Structure formats: structure tokens, C-alpha cells
Amino acid sequence: MNDCQTLIVGGGMLGSALAFGLSRVGSADGVLMLDQGDSSLRAARGNFGLLWAQGKGASLPAYADWTLRSCRLWPEFARELQALTGIDLQLRQQGGIHYCLSEQEQEAYGRELAQQAALSQGAFDYRLLDNEGLRKLEPHIGRSVPGGAYSPNDGHVNPLYLLRALHAGFIARGGRYRPNHQVQSILRTREGFVLHTEQGELRTERLILTAGLDNARLAPMVGLQQPLLSQRGQLLITERLPPLLNYPSIYLRQTGDGTLQIGDSAEPDAHDDRNTPEVMAELARRALLLLPMLEHRRIVRGWGALRILSPDGYPLYAAEDPSLGRARAFAFSAHSGVTLAAIHALELAPQLLRDGIPQPVSAFSPQRFEG
Numbered sequence: 407m408n409d410c411q412t413l414i415v416g417g418g419m420l421g422s423a424l425a426f427g428l429s430r431v432g433s434a435d436g437v438l439m440l441d442q443g444d445s446s447l448r449a450a451r452g453n454f455g456l457l458w459a460q461g462k463g464a465s466l467p468a469y470a471d472w473t474l475r476s477c478r479l480w481p482e483f484a485r486e487l488q489a490l491t492g493i494d495l496q497l498r499q500q501g502g503i504h505y506c507l508s509e510q511e512q513e514a515y516g517r518e519l520a521q522q523a524a525l526s527q528g529a530f531d532y533r534l535l536d537n538e539g540l541r542k543l544e545p546h547i548g549r550s551v552p553g554g555a556y557s558p559n560d561g562h563v564n565p566l567y568l569l570r571a572l573h574a575g576f577i578a579r580g581g582r583y584r585p586n587h588q589v590q591s592i593l594r595t596r597e598g599f600v601l602h603t604e605q606g607e608l609r610t611e612r613l614i615l616t617a618g619l620d621n622a623r624l625a626p627m628v629g630l631q632q633p634l635l636s637q638r639g640q641l642l643i644t645e646r647l648p649p650l651l652n653y654p655s656i657y658l659r660q661t662g663d664g665t666l667q668i669g670d671s672a673e674p675d676a677h678d679d680r681n682t683p684e685v686m687a688e689l690a691r692r693a694l695l696l697l698p699m700l701e702h703r704r705i706v707r708g709w710g711a712l713r714i715l716s717p718d719g720y721p722l723y724a725a726e727d728p729s730l731g732r733a734r735a736f737a738f739s740a741h742s743g744v745t746l747a748a749i750h751a752l753e754l755a756p757q758l759l760r761d762g763i764p765q766p767v768s769a770f771s772p773q774r775f776e777g
């Protein structure tokens with residue numbers, strides 16, 4: 407006998423958004439979400455909190471479209487989640503700025519955004535800015551920053567409150583969450599799946615793998631592929647400061663609590679989430695260039711976390727063949743799980759119950775890496 411109808415492995419940003427999404431369409435009581443414990447690698451607890459469409463998908467229009475649609479769903483998604491859980495996600499979505507640190511970078515970024523806008527057929531909107539234009543939006547930005555771009559769809563949230571709210575919303579609607587249940591192996595049977603966990607055996611009819619980097623190990627056990635690479639990102643946090651920034655960027659954002667979050671590095675092939683003095687010094691140097699008035703402000707903490715990347719950086723959505731009937735496995739990995747949380751919950755989750763992975767995102771199939 408099955409322990410649940412749908413079992414989600416991994417209670418991070420993807421698993422929780424899908425779990426919450428399934429609970430919205432009325433099937434939470436049949437859903438069980440397993441997770442590891444506090445010492446595991448969890449990008450959901452170490453990320454930067456941006457909802458970011460600019461610069462995403464210039465070479466894969468389906469991703470640009472999916473990302474932009476998710477950003478546009480965010481206000482509705484946040485309203486619903488906040489009303490259900492009472493947790494303020496600290497959503498601010500008045501647009502975001504990308505800073506270019508050299509003239510060359512500015513030119514290349516301008517070309518990239520022009521391509522993104524052309525492919526979006528008018529849906530993606532942006533404005534290139536010189537230093538004066540930047541300083542009109544952000545008066546404290548340093549005079550040596552050559553320029554950047556503003557796009558109105560971007561924003562930011564508190565990612566820890568988001569994760570907590572997704573769990574709370576899922577549980578409030580009858581879903582079951584079990585931490586300290588690392589899945590060790592999975593067996594495919596004709597009726598479904600048998601999972602061996604650190605707490606014993608569990609059976610399910612439908613399986614959703616959202617185990618972050620561990621998807622690379624688990625997915626082949628059910629015949630799916632999730633080729634993944636890790637990349638470490640380190641972040642710094644300042645003391646609480648008076649309002650200094652109006653817009654988030656990938657380098658700096660002022661959180662709802664007043665601290666400044668300084669990001670972030672991109673260190674390939676990392677296998678631990680340590681902070682290193684060299685990278686922290688580089689992050690602080692760049693932050694000072696952008697915002698010279700940070701010079702005498704204190705850094706109060708920092709952390710590292712591992713990104714979950716496919717070889718081309720785009721999402722990996724995999725599904726067993728629908729001809730297998732109701733018992734079916736899915737596997738999902740994506741770098742921008744915060745940005746995509748809205749569309750994962752509101753559109754992908756209900757679709758999974760109906761026909762599987764929707765047509766427009768078949769572009770994210772791992773088959774693109776085969777032969």
C-alpha cells in the first residue's frame with residue numbers, strides 16, 4: 407500500500423513551491439515532502455532573494471518568457487501566500503538595476519538586452535542608463551560606475567520568509583513535511599516507487615524529485631537525467647542602515663530589515679559552502695566602488711551556498727513517458743528558484759496533475775544534452 411499519492415524529495419525552493427502549488431489545487435493531503443536536516447546543502451537557505459528577468463534567456467526565448475511570466479505572477483502569488491500564512495515576504499517589485507563596471511561590459515550588456523527584447527516581441531522592457539541616469543534612480547551610486555540598465559519587472563523578497571511561508575501554506579492545507587528523511591535509493595516498480603530513506607521505506611504512486619544537486623544521483627534511479635554542476639556563491643551582510651537603495655541589483659540590495667546584502671561570487675566546481683577571505687574582500691571592494699558611502703559601515707556576517715546549474719545554465723525539467731499511466735516520476739532543477747517560485751506554484755504544479763510538463767517548457771528537457 408502506498409504511503410502517499412505524490413511524494414516530493416527535497417523541501418527546498420523548487421519542492422516547496424510545487425508542494426504549495428499542489429495544495430492550491432486541492433490535493434495536499436495526498437502529498438508528502440521529504441527533506442534532509444540542518445547540515446545539508448540547501449540553496450534555498452543561502453540565496454540572494456532576487457526576482458530577476460533582465461539578462462535571462464537571451465539565447466533561449468522559452469526561458470526568457472517563463473522567467474518574465476513568473477515575475478508578473480509574483481504580486482498575486484505573494485498576496486495569496488501572505489494572506490494564508492500571515493508571513494510578510496518583504497516583496498518589493500518596482501524594478502531592478504544591473505550595474506556595468508566597464509564601458510566594454512556596458513556595450514555587451516546593451517546588446518544582450520536588445521536581443522532579449524527582440525525575442526520577447528515587446529514583452530521585455532528595459533532602459534540603458536549612463537552614470538547620470540543611474541544616479542537619478544540611485545543617488546548614492548559612485549561616480550566611477552560607467553552605467554547599467556533598469557528593467558521594471560525585477561524585484562526582491564526575503565527568501566527565508568518565502569521558504570517558511572511555502573512550507574506553512576502547504577502544511578496549512580493538509581500537506582505533510584518530514585525533515586531528516588534523506589532518500590538513499592529509489593526502486594521503480596510497476597505500481598509506483600519504493601524509496602529507501604534514513605528513517606525506513608516509503609511507497610508512492612507519483613514521484614517528484616527536487617533534491618537540488620542530489621537530483622544528479624537520484625534521477626537516474628528512475629531513468630531520468632539531471633546533469634548538474636555546482637557553483638558556489640558567497641554573500642556578505644552589513645549592519646542595519648538607513649534607507650540607501652531604491653532598487654535591488656545582483657551586487658547589492660537593501661533588505662526589508664535595513665541590512666545591505668552584498669553579492670555574490672560565481673565559483674565553479676565548488677563542493678562546500680565555505681566563505682573565503684579572498685572572495686569576501688573582492689565582494690567588499692566591488693560594493694565600495696558601487697556605493698562609496700559604505701566605507702565605514704560594518705559587515706556583520708557572510709555565508710556561502712552552492713548553486714545548482716545545468717551545463718547551459720537553463721532549467722532541467724524531466725518526466726517519465728505519460729504512457730506509463732498514473733505512476734510517473736518527474737525531476738526538476740533550476741538555478742533561479744526564487745524568481746520561478748510563482749510560476750512553479752501557480753502554473754507548473756496544477757499542470758503536473760493534468761498532463762505533466764506543459765508544452766512551452768519542453769525546451770527545458772534534458773534531452774537537449776543528448777548526442
Ligand SMILES: Cc1cc2nc3c(=O)[nH]c(=O)nc-3n(C[C@H](O)[C@H](O)[C@H](O)COP(=O)(O)OP(=O)(O)OC[C@H]3O[C@@H](n4cnc5c(N)ncnc54)[C@H](O)[C@@H]3O)c2cc1C
Binds near residue numbers: 449590
Ligand atoms: C549564492 C546564491 C544566490 C542565489 N540567488 C538567487 C536569486 O537571487 N534569485 C533566484 O531566483 N535564485 C537564486 N539562487 C538560486 C536558488 O536558490 C535555487 O534555484 C533554488 O534554491 C533551487 O531550489 P532546489 O529546490 O532545486 O534546491 P535547494 O533549494 O537546494 O533544495 C534542495 C532540498 O533537497 C534536500 N535534499 C537533497 N538531497 C536529498 C535527499 N537525498 N533526500 C531528501 N532531501 C534531499 C536538501 O536538503 C534541500 O532542502 C541563488 C543560489 C545561490 C547559491
